[in-house]
Amino acid sequence: MKKNDRVASPIIGVHSISKWFGNKKVLSNISLSAGAGDVIGIFGPNGAGKSTLLNILSSLIAPDKGEVSWLGTRSNARNLSMLSTLNYASSSSKLNGYATAYENLVLYARLYGLSNYRDVIKRLTQFFDLNEKIIKKVKVYKLSQGENTKLLLCKSLLNTPKILLLDEVTATLDDAGKEKLVSLLRKYKNNKLGCVFIAAHEKNVILPVCTKIILLNGGACIYVGKPLSITKIRKMYAS
């Protein structure tokens, strides 16, 4: 199929993508698509290719084989229109450490073209229980891991993305934070706000809200489809 051909994938999809880092194949022939209301759990052991898949979906890196499609258009080029409808959070990253959480959120709100960002920021920080004094006074490098993850989640929701990519955000959240995250995922699912791809090790937190899961092992997809129980997932990896 030629590039830019229309294909049947609602919001975003990957089509037979493979990726090598040097001689090491980190993703092998992965296909997946997501529409509004889809919450897709990406599971697998360390090095399975979860983050690489998210990095490809975010356009940060390009696949070596296969293509990414957005609203039916296939292309591996960096597309600013797509990026304005997408957002990303990963607890292994930080925002500008020299600025406060609020200043960072204003900065990204401007980058995503928000005009009424004060209300949006207030709503999001209140939702994730981020203390107003902390977000306006404390520089980001002084935040705890949990606070940093909550800040990244706030940033990832600024533009109410149609494609939300979350990489290992559950690990550093406290119980209340996890509940907030799950309620957010339910909102995406029930109100069909867009699609969410979430990579995590904590299956018990994420699985109940997933509409689809993908199991990766050594870069290969061993299962993609309806959510399975944790026991079945363990059996699949064991076999």
Added chain:
Amino acid sequence: MHHNMKVNHFIALVTHFLYSVKRSPYRLFEIVFYLSIELSYFGLLSRFIEKTNSAYISLSTGIVVGIVFIAFFTRVMQENLAQLFDDMGTKNMRHLLIAPVTIIDIALASIVSSFIKLLVSFMVPSILLVFAFPSFFSVLSVFSFIWIIIIVLFASAVSFCITGLMFVFGERIHFVGWVTASVVTILSCVVYARSLLPQPLFAVSFALPPSFVFESVRATFLNGSFSGDGLFVGLVLSVTYCVIGVWIMYALFNVARKTGSLIHV
């Protein structure tokens, strides 16, 4: 893209790059401190030469001004690289690259924020200069602003190339920036005439915009009035290098997207 959104992007990115100074005065201290030390050190040397032989007054002032401007060059390059280096270290760079901004947006914001930092860093040493070396200001004209523009654009061009290399090879490659700065210092003829360079290097120096600045600086202080000979060539070269620098950064960014090395930023 909508014009207002472009302006918003630009303001956001410039603000982002300025936060390193605004929220951390010690960074500003770093920028000002080393320049002030260099000025005091070489400035006192210059005063010593003046007292020894009055015939060398203009020459010694020219040397000090040359040192000031090469310090500008390294500061601009350092700041450009430092702000992008910080973003790579914390992996904030990936959030910027996943946002709907172009490499050109980042490059332009980086130039403007470096220019602002340069002006701020110039304030404190210039107070030193007013008292210690009044001759620094006596022959300067508004045209000498071109000296600063050439320096900023060329330093930015070098830092864009290094940033592109950091996209592909990671942060460890940043040492290339300091090596380049040292080589540029020699070939730009900061404190000696271009004609003193051996033949092959003499030819190379014509390809370096700062060499035109320092030739102009020396001529200005020796003649007692502003001399802009060759500055236009230097300006055209620095604009050209800046465009090439952005293009190289963009090309290397695309290489890094393909190899996957951007996962580390």
